[in-house]
Amino acid sequence: MAIVTLTSDIGMQDYLAGAVKGQLLQIDPTFNIVDITHAISPFNYPQAAYICRNAIRHFPAQTFHVIMVNLFERKPDRLLMAFHNDQYILCADNGLLGMILEDRPDMVIGLPSEKNIIRNTLYCASVFGKAIDAVNRGERLTDIGEPDISFVEKNPLRPMLSDAWIEGQIIYIDNFENVVVNITRDQFEAQRKGRKFSIVFKRDEVIDRISETYADVPEGEKLALFNSAGYLEIAINKGNAAGLFGLQGYLEQAQNTYLQNRLFYQTVKIFFS
Known part of the structure; x- marks a missing residue:
């Protein structure tokens, strides 16, 4: 049973956070979904990095962390799945990954998006869920997506x-x-x-x-x-x-x-x- 954490900036005022969980559970009903927060301030990378970094390090090894923050800063032609310090991180290619890790990930792959599908929040959730399911079934990361890709990097906010x-x-x-x-x-x-x-x-x-x-x-x-x-x-x-x-x-x-x-x-x- 995979532990899957959810962090987002989508709030709890409407259906969307629940629908994201439903999308993941359709892929695998045994996912153990844990909410970190859905109250990240919009477009606030330093806040998102602080919360994710300090929550992730307390989870068991091989936990999957789905981070749906500022998903659409760029057109989501590709999403990211990284493996670092025995944790999986799935997020948009928007620079947040490096800010969370404050380091280069051990491995990062690109998860391609289908060209003829509307790439909204629920579609991104399904891409993340299918990648997690593939890892659970024993597939290698290099077979799930494009390995060793370049990705957007933003500098962590430092004193x-x-x-x-x-x-x-x-x-x-x-x-x-x-x-x-x-x-x-x-x-x-x-x-x-x-x-x-x-x-x-x-x-x-x-x-x-x-x-x-x-x-x-x-x-x-x-x-x-x-x-x-x-x-x-x-x-x-x-x-x-x-x-x-x-x-x-x-x-x-x-x-x-x-x-x-x-x-x-x-x-x-x-x-x-």
């Missing part, structure tokens, strides 16, 4: 580093409006080198210690900690940090003055002394 500071971007705001920044504990400690630090955001908000839990500060006070995925998180004990501080998810392109001004609300900087 800016200096000896005196590190600047990260807000990549996710969770259900409690805690703010997740793309700075890991390892990156923080490597730059810190045992020094004192100040975490600064929205010009004048400062935190100078790392908490272990939200309860380390009084109710209503701000704090910084490293979350279960190992990423820096700005929070308020029993409060909503994003709303109260006006913090927002990072926009990759700041092409005009208005967007550039918003960077004050989308970045977090740590100074070392």
Whole structure:
């Protein structure tokens, strides 16, 4: 029985997430389908990469991860199936694969699309499902699709580093409006080198210690900690940090003055002394 995870940006407001599951179950009723989320913000690659990367690593080996995010940035003449670190990842050829892995996949194949069929979300689900079924039946990846293809690559969103500071971007705001920044504990400690630090955001908000839990500060006070995925998180004990501080998810392109001004609300900087 194959474990198949689903991550998408299609939401839960209509039939589509359920129809995708139905399409997969038509191919193999024994698929064990697990939802990661269907609430990825549209076109938000850093958020999708953060969520997928940190969910995938907790699944058993040989799990299939179907990622239906921004499927139609390009015409889907070909979908991707990658194998990396004992996990299968199926997604569009839109650059998200490399952002999730932060590495080159061990193997990637192209799953061709039929030319005379409407290539909508449900059709893509059927292509993914048939590829998973083929692997389950023992077919080699190289026989399922085109091996060793070139594919679209986008650079993962990484923090800016200096000896005196590190600047990260807000990549996710969770259900409690805690703010997740793309700075890991390892990156923080490597730059810190045992020094004192100040975490600064929205010009004048400062935190100078790392908490272990939200309860380390009084109710209503701000704090910084490293979350279960190992990423820096700005929070308020029993409060909503994003709303109260006006913090927002990072926009990759700041092409005009208005967007550039918003960077004050989308970045977090740590100074070392």
